[in-house]
Amino acid sequence: MIYSQDRAHWAPLWRDYLAxxxxxxxxxxxxxxxxxxxxxxxxxxxxxxxxxxxxxVGLVHSIAHAHGWRPEPVTYLQDLFTTPxxxxxxxxxxxxETVYADADAAGRPAVYWLTQSGNSTARxxxxxxxxxxxxxxxxxxxx
Numbered sequence: 001m002i003y004s005q006d007r008a009h010w011a012p013l014w015r016d017y018l019a020x021x022x023x024x025x026x027x028x029x030x031x032x033x034x035x036x037x038x039x040x041x042x043x044x045x046x047x048x049x050x051x052x053x054x055x056x057v058g059l060v061h062s063i064a065h066a067h068g069w070r071p072e073p074v075t076y077l078q079d080l081f082t083t084p085x086x087x088x089x090x091x092x093x094x095x096x097e098t099v100y101a102d103a104d105a106a107g108r109p110a111v112y113w114l115t116q117s118g119n120s121t122a123r124x125x126x127x128x129x130x131x132x133x134x135x136x137x138x139x140x141x142x143x
Contacts, residue, residue, distance in 0.1 A: 009056035017081035057086035077113035
């Protein structure tokens with residue numbers, strides 16, 4: 001789990017994750033997002049940091065929500081990132097399995113996530129531990 005004292009370790013990981021997707025967000029979004037993931041009473045938003053000794057080497061965020069096709073809620077794995085030095089060491093797999101375990105413990109067997117089609121490094125792992133779908137994501141166009 002992410003705890004309030006983890007902010008200094010979490011923020012650089014999330015910033016690097018967003019940079020990978022060529023995204024920058026205002027500091028107020030970092031504040032709000034971290035507060036949600038670090039709040040023990042916020043049961044629909046969870047986050048974990050992977051550690052190698054004292055070094056934070058990865059993060060994962062998940063969001064539980066109701067679903068129109070299932071009676072039980074589902075889990076959306078929203079963000080997953082590992083530092084370059086941690087890649088290929090099982091860190092991402094362990095983070096995904098943490099989300100799977102949390103979802104199972106809460107009675108939410110369905111877990112899903114998105115990635116860019118060209119993210120071949122991540123997809124090589126995802127193809128081993130999950131099932132790809134043929135759905136495309138569309139987003140409301142805003143000016």
